[in-house]
Amino acid sequence: MAKAVWMVRAQGGSLFEEFKDKGLVAMGLTIGPIANIKKAEIEGKIRAQIPGWKEGKIAVWAAMLFRFQNEVAIGDGIVTYDPSTRKYLVGTIAGQCEYDETTLPGDPFLRRVQWRGEVARDALTVPSKNSLGAIATFFRVPSEAAMDLERALKGGPALAEISVELSEGEDEKELLEDVTARALEFIKDRLSKLDWEDMQRLVAGLLRAMGYKTRISPAGADRGRDIIASPDGFGFENPRIVVEVKHRPSSTMGSQEIRSFLGGRHRDDKGLYVSTGGFSKDAKYEADRATIPLTLMDADDLVHAIVEYYDRMDIETQALLPLRKVYWPG
Numbered sequence: 149m150a151k152a153v154w155m156v157r158a159q160g161g162s163l164f165e166e167f168k169d170k171g172l173v174a175m176g177l178t179i180g181p182i183a184n185i186k187k188a189e190i191e192g193k194i195r196a197q198i199p200g201w202k203e204g205k206i207a208v209w210a211a212m213l214f215r216f217q218n219e220v221a222i223g224d225g226i227v228t229y230d231p232s233t234r235k236y237l238v239g240t241i242a243g244q245c246e247y248d249e250t251t252l253p254g255d256p257f258l259r260r261v262q263w264r265g266e267v268a269r270d271a272l273t274v275p276s277k278n279s280l281g282a283i284a285t286f287f288r289v290p291s292e293a294a295m296d297l298e299r300a301l302k303g304g305p306a307l308a309e310i311s312v313e314l315s316e317g318e319d320e321k322e323l324l325e326d327v328t329a330r331a332l333e334f335i336k337d338r339l340s341k342l343d344w345e346d347m348q349r350l351v352a353g354l355l356r357a358m359g360y361k362t363r364i365s366p367a368g369a370d371r372g373r374d375i376i377a378s379p380d381g382f383g384f385e386n387p388r389i390v391v392e393v394k395h396r397p398s399s400t401m402g403s404q405e406i407r408s409f410l411g412g413r414h415r416d417d418k419g420l421y422v423s424t425g426g427f428s429k430d431a432k433y434e435a436d437r438a439t440i441p442l443t444l445m446d447a448d449d450l451v452h453a454i455v456e457y458y459d460r461m462d463i464e465t466q467a468l469l470p471l472r473k474v475y476w477p478g
Contacts (some may be wrong), residue, residue: 153225153294154205154241156216157285159255162449164230165429166252174255175216175286177209181247182257204436212286216257217245226261227289227297229280232446233400233422233426234270234336236280236303239263244371247307255418264301264303269333270340277337283322283329302323323404324476331474336452338469340397346393346468348374351422353465360389372413377420391420397447403430406438413440422450 156173157162164343167173179193190210201209220226224241225420229287243260251258276296280289289297296406342350345367352362352375361381375391376383394401401423409421419442421427422433426446435442445453454461456472 151224152219152221153227153289153297154220155227155229155280155284155287155292157232157283157288158228160228161191161231163252164228164237166226167261169392170251171242171263172251172258173228173261173311174252174258175212176255176257177213178249178256179252181407181439182213183245183247187211190214193382195334213257215288216286218260220259220349225289225294225297226259227280230426231333231336231448233342233395234268234447236269236297237263237266238265238274240248251291267297267300269337272296276331278289283326298327320477323338327474327476331450332448332455335469335471336456338449339447339451342395342468344395347422347424348393350465350468351375351391352377353461353468354450354453354457355389355464356462357460386416387418388414388416389418389420391422394421394423394425396425399425400428401425401431402428403434406431406434406442406444410434410438410440410442415440419443424450 156167156175158167158173163174177197177446179190179197187210190213191206194206194209197207218399220241222241222243226239226241229235230237240259241259242262243454246258246260247256248258263375272293273296276293276427280291296389302471318430339347339350348364352438354365354378355362355375360377360379363376363381363383365376371389372395375389377389377391379385390413394405401421406421406427409419413419417440417441419438422445424447427435427444432444435444454469455471
């Protein structure tokens, strides 16, 4: 196992595919090269470029950039996360820190990576999931969680127990953001354990909470639809929303699945395609060029929608995914 393993977040997962395809990880800010300068000088660069930032935030970013430049070494492990597919991409650092404002605009500090494989979040223990954090841009992964990632990457048996290392220097706002993000990830963990029928009922319940009436297709050949949602419940009144639900956390939907779904739609239909395994880039492109309005909803989108409308859900739907409200000082 690598002597050190680092986590780099890909702007909430939006750069995950770029990291994977280009064989690199990256982070901001656009402040110019920082090789051979001290943290205090990096703080000065940030302060000059972003005068509105608070001193605490400047110090945090200066420390992260300093470590990314000076402490990460060739041969270290590197991890990034995609919340839409709930997968960790695991690799090895293969190059020194570069400053390049063109490859990934806005994230100019790059390190080349040799990617080794992916690990599903469900393959990790709960303490590992917790210690891998939820919002921090860059940090060193605790050794126990690094061992768990390595074990899962090689398909080994689960570890008996892993301790949790808490991050330091968090102010109240950052702590709240981190707790919220971790809670959403744990809701996704619970969501992934539902069977297909319960997932279908959950999506239908969400649509009812949003003000629609729903009809769920009977089991069997559904001709590309699982749920019909409309104001009247029969699909006579517009909008008529045709919903496909694919509950395959380990399978990403591609362009062929999107084309098949679109093939049976009427001109005035609206489409909603739910995939707990996420969507490929080609699938998203296919959805963008669809002749009817089509929304793709991955596990991340689904959980955010459930949390937003949870209080309006009926008791039967809430029972599928019981959630507890947590209060925080205002």
